[in-house]
Amino acid sequence: xxxxLEALNTQLSEQGYKLTRQRRAVVEVVTxxxxxxxxxxxxxxxxxxxxxxxxxTVYRTLEILEELSAIRRVHLDNGCEGFAPAxxxxxxxxxxSRCQETIEFEDCNLTALLRRVSEQTGFTIQQHWLExxxxxxxxxxxx
Amino acid sequence: xxxxLEALNTQLSEQGYKLTRQRRAVVEVVTxxxxxxxxxxxxxxxxxxxxxxxxxTVYRTLEILEELSAIRRVHLDNGCEGFAPAxxxxxxxxxxSRCQETIEFEDCNLTALLRRVSEQTGFTIQQHWLExxxxxxxxxxxx
DNA sequence: GTGACTGCAAATAATTTGCATTACA
DNA sequence: TGTAATGCAAATTATTTGCAGTCAC
Numbered sequence: 001x002x003x004x005l006e007a008l009n010t011q012l013s014e015q016g017y018k019l020t021r022q023r024r025a026v027v028e029v030v031t032x033x034x035x036x037x038x039x040x041x042x043x044x045x046x047x048x049x050x051x052x053x054x055x056x057t058v059y060r061t062l063e064i065l066e067e068l069s070a071i072r073r074v075h076l077d078n079g080c081e082g083f084a085p086a087x088x089x090x091x092x093x094x095x096x097s098r099c100q101e102t103i104e105f106e107d108c109n110l111t112a113l114l115r116r117v118s119e120q121t122g123f124t125i126q127q128h129w130l131e132x133x134x135x136x137x138x139x140x141x142x143x
Numbered sequence: 144x145x146x147x148l149e150a151l152n153t154q155l156s157e158q159g160y161k162l163t164r165q166r167r168a169v170v171e172v173v174t175x176x177x178x179x180x181x182x183x184x185x186x187x188x189x190x191x192x193x194x195x196x197x198x199x200t201v202y203r204t205l206e207i208l209e210e211l212s213a214i215r216r217v218h219l220d221n222g223c224e225g226f227a228p229a230x231x232x233x234x235x236x237x238x239x240s241r242c243q244e245t246i247e248f249e250d251c252n253l254t255a256l257l258r259r260v261s262e263q264t265g266f267t268i269q270q271h272w273l274e275x276x277x278x279x280x281x282x283x284x285x286x
Numbered sequence: 287g288t289g290a291c292t293g294c295a296a297a298t299a300a301t302t303t304g305c306a307t308t309a310c311a
Numbered sequence: 312t313g314t315a316a317t318g319c320a321a322a323t324t325a326t327t328t329g330c331a332g333t334c335a336c
Contacts, residue, residue, distance in 0.1 A: 018290060018335050039326080054293045059326065075218070075272065081325095094266055105260050110253075114275070117248050122280035123237055129218065129274040132257070137265035161310050161315065182301080197318045202301065224300095291334075298327070308317065 003031040003085050008070055017064060025050035026061040035100040036074050036084040036093065074102070074131055096136035105132075146174040146228050151213055160207060168193035169204040178243040179217050179227040179236065217245070217274055239279035248275075 008027055013019055025046040030037075043058045062083055065071045072086035074093050084093050084102045091104040114125050151170055156162055168189040173180075186201045205226055208214045215229035217236050227236050227245045234247040257268050 016290095020291065020335070022292070052293080056294080056327080057292060060291085094260060094264060094268070096266065097269060103264060103266075105264070109256055113252055117237060117275065118277075121237060121246060121248070123239065123246075123275075123277040124283055125237070125275050125277035126240060127276045129272070129276070131272040132260065132266075132268050133270045133272070134261075134266040134268035140267055159315095163310065163316065165317070195318080199302080199319080200317060203316085288334100288336100290336100292332085294330095294332105296327105296329080298325100300323100300325080302321105302323070304321080305319095306317105307319105308315105310315080311313100 003070060003087055005031045008065075008068075011068055011070075012064070015068065021050055022046075022053050022057045023061055025053055026058055027065070030062075030065060030071060030083075030085060033085050034102065036076065036082045036095060036102045038076065038082045041082075092130045092132070094132040094134065096139055097133050098135055098139040101136045101138075146213060146230055148174045151208075151211075154211055154213075155207070158211065164193055165189075165196050165200045166204050168196055169201055170208070173205075173208060173214060173226075173228060176228050177245065179219070179225045179238060179245045181219065181225045184225075235273045235275070237275040237277065239282055240276050241278055241282040244279045244281075 005028060008031060009019055009024065012023065012027070017023070026042055028049060029042050029045045039055060039058045039062060042062065043053060043055050046058065047053050062071065066073065066083070069086060069089070071083045072091070072093070073081050074084045074095070076082045084095075084104070086104060090108070091106045092108055093102050093104055095102045108128070108130055110128060110130070114128070117123070118125050148171060151174060152162055152167065155166065155170070160166070169185055171192060172185050172188045182198060182201045182205060185205065186196060186198050189201065190196050205214065209216065209226070212229060212232070214226045215234070215236070216224050217227045217238070219225045227238075227247070229247060233251070234249045235251055236245050236247055238245045251271075251273055253271060253273070257271065260266070261268050
């Protein structure tokens, strides 16, 4: 399920955000991304369509897109953060450690686990963060 | 299961690391931590015992402790990273969103989930990252 | 026309590195 | 004593903010 460029532009507009050239360029890149990305990654790609785009605007736009749940924060290898397209209401990401391909999965049936941990610790669990790393089919060694 | 101060010092020593005053102070703080912490947190606490400790050394020591699996990286709310004591070979952390109390749990029975995701996507899953956030018993509102 | 949006440059913040000095084993 | 470890200051890197000019609606 890929993010829809038009739908996202419409949503921005409906929320009162102006559809500037810069925002369109960022949204274009983000909706077509099939890997996780950093703000700098977005800048590099979006500048092809919009050369005068600045990094500040990328940060500001990513912030908006996160609010709209169009993207979600993920972790990059260096420890700091990046973003990935998010279509599901509640989803997690699976990232290829070799080619960085990133896909979203909605199946997070952690109910039993959460209940056990909750019972054992007395904690009330509010949120969970789950991210999987592996090798996508293309990057797996041939047998 | 708490980290053992002496055991960790011994381990450092056996690995060829010198037991300097600074390292002892950092290890002391880390082994007694019951919340996740940043490098700056460690500096502040460890300086009580070792006033001339520098932040650089804290970073360097945390790096070593991570290699030794005595601590594990976790995520802080601001998006960047922190550390938490790690005793289990493979564990995850449960963090109180109010008081920051952090405990480790080893139960991560994600086998079924991992298998499903793997089957659906064709990915070979190598690692998983799981972190839970909730309210510890002390911080839960009274009924 | 006007307020939201922009880029730039400067400010923050977190972390890393170079280097001369110090201290553990 | 020799080498690893240290603190400091400077360098990097990531991100945020202030502000004057610009543009979508």
